[in-house]
Amino acid sequence: MTLMTGAVPGTVSQVREQFGVWLHENEELLRRLCAPGMDVAATFTAQRELQKLLFDSGWIRLGWPEELGGLGGEMILRAVVVEELCSAGYPPPFSFGTQEVLGPAIARYAPPQLAADLLPRLLSGQEYWCQGFSEPGAGSDLASLRCKATEDGADWVIAGEKVWTSWAQVADRCLLLVRTGDANSGSRGITAVMMDMDTPGIDLRPLVSMNGDAEFCSLYLDDVRVPRSRTLGDVGGGWAVAMTILASERGAAAWQRQTWMRCRLQDLLRQAPHLPPAVAGEAYELIHSLRLLSRRTVRALSRGEDIGATPSFDKLLMSTAEKFLFAAALEHLGPTVLFDGDAASAGWRNDYLYSRASSIYGGAAEIQRDIVAGRILRLPGRR
Numbered sequence: 292m293t294l295m296t297g298a299v300p301g302t303v304s305q306v307r308e309q310f311g312v313w314l315h316e317n318e319e320l321l322r323r324l325c326a327p328g329m330d331v332a333a334t335f336t337a338q339r340e341l342q343k344l345l346f347d348s349g350w351i352r353l354g355w356p357e358e359l360g361g362l363g364g365e366m367i368l369r370a371v372v373v374e375e376l377c378s379a380g381y382p383p384p385f386s387f388g389t390q391e392v393l394g395p396a397i398a399r400y401a402p403p404q405l406a407a408d409l410l411p412r413l414l415s416g417q418e419y420w421c422q423g424f425s426e427p428g429a430g431s432d433l434a435s436l437r438c439k440a441t442e443d444g445a446d447w448v449i450a451g452e453k454v455w456t457s458w459a460q461v462a463d464r465c466l467l468l469v470r471t472g473d474a475n476s477g478s479r480g481i482t483a484v485m486m487d488m489d490t491p492g493i494d495l496r497p498l499v500s501m502n503g504d505a506e507f508c509s510l511y512l513d514d515v516r517v518p519r520s521r522t523l524g525d526v527g528g529g530w531a532v533a534m535t536i537l538a539s540e541r542g543a544a545a546w547q548r549q550t551w552m553r554c555r556l557q558d559l560l561r562q563a564p565h566l567p568p569a570v571a572g573e574a575y576e577l578i579h580s581l582r583l584l585s586r587r588t589v590r591a592l593s594r595g596e597d598i599g600a601t602p603s604f605d606k607l608l609m610s611t612a613e614k615f616l617f618a619a620a621l622e623h624l625g626p627t628v629l630f631d632g633d634a635a636s637a638g639w640r641n642d643y644l645y646s647r648a649s650s651i652y653g654g655a656a657e658i659q660r661d662i663v664a665g666r667i668l669r670l671p672g673r674r
């Protein structure tokens with residue numbers, strides 16, 4: 292492994308140039324860590340290793356504050372790292388999604404010492420975290436969540452249920468939303484806490500999704516004790532933490548997704564020589580439009596601006612592009628892609644099935660349209 296050499300890059304073009312050299316020097320190792328066809332356990336192991344490699348060499352420390360283990364500079368610098376990684380043909384580690392989704396909220400809302408302790412563990416791949424928001428009956432209507440936290444001495448005592456918690460079975464910690472107000476307190480009575488996944492009282496049951504992976508889990512929390520020092524932001528201020536996380540999930544994560552989709556479109560053009568030009572053109576248009584939209588969001592995030600509800604546009608376009616691309620792949624790669632056992636066919640099938648989830652996770656498409664209509668276009672609400 293080679294380390295980042297020379298001065299820490301401070302501009303997008305410096306990152307592109309220096310990271311390109313680094314990618315070339317580490318090609319053999321990277322190819323091994325990103326080999327297709329690994330099962331879920333092997334993928335997690337390889338991605339932790341990849342993440343450590345990128346952390347130790349400095350690249351994914353770009354754009355995080357120095358006091359939290361970063362190298363400083365703007366967040367756009369590490370967005371470019373992901374893009375260059377994909378352009379060179381490597382899939383971005385899916386933990387990058389977690390980092391960009393949960394990392395900014397930890398940096399902003401965790402007590403400084405806690406943030407300084409936790410964030411480097413996430414960035415370096417030492418730990419994986421999950422997101423405990425959704426509950427049965429509280430997905431789109433997140434403000435109605437019921438998982439209850441009661442104060443007891445220095446702890447919160449938490450009881451309730453979470454569902455669709457992605458990869459909770461491999462997670463070391465969970466960023467959990469709990470109700471600390473009364474049952475009718477809505478979004479004002481929610482608090483965010485960081486829970487260790489090895490705390491007694493957590494019963495975790497994996498749920499298999501349609502691509503065959505046990506990605507999801509149900510979490511049953513039976514008087515789980517979490518130190519109150521693990522509270523993120525204010526007690527009763529969890530909604531602000533949740534909105535920061537959802538803005539990151541819809542915004543920065545869309546950037547990663549579009550870099551990866553560009554790469555998959557190239558794969559499709561190579562593997563489906565008879566792809567109709569109109570289909571290829573539409574896929575390109577959708578992905579490129581997403582890139583332009585997402586670039587605006589990443590720049591705004593990078594400047595520390597409040598991006599409000601605008602990532603709902605990114606999220607909608609992301610799911611439209613993703614569904615179009617992988618439906619086109621399944622239609623035009625020929626019938627054998629549905630059954631063949633080779634890694635490429637399995638990859639296309641998996642990407643097609645997962646694309647169906649893109650208009651659900653991070654807030655369903657109908658909810659994004661509602662946000663765009665009400666908060667951006669200011670259309671009158673339903674009576």
Ligand SMILES: Cc1cc2nc3c(=O)[nH]c(=O)nc-3n(C[C@H](O)[C@H](O)[C@H](O)COP(=O)(O)OP(=O)(O)OC[C@H]3O[C@@H](n4cnc5c(N)ncnc54)[C@H](O)[C@@H]3O)c2cc1C
Pocket residue numbers: 421422423424425426428429430431432454455456457648651652653654655656657658661
């Ligand atoms: C791949 C994947 C990963 C996920 N990972 C996580 C995770 O790690 N952590 C986590 O907490 N959650 C996770 N989720 C859950 C996700 O956040 C919820 O599925 C999502 O918010 C929708 O909630 P729901 O499933 O309860 O559906 P519901 O809220 O019951 O919605 C069902 C349908 O009704 C529509 N609908 C609901 N309310 C309205 C309305 N007011 N107006 C118009 N239409 C409406 C929705 O758009 C949707 O089509 C994940 C989901 C997926 C698919």
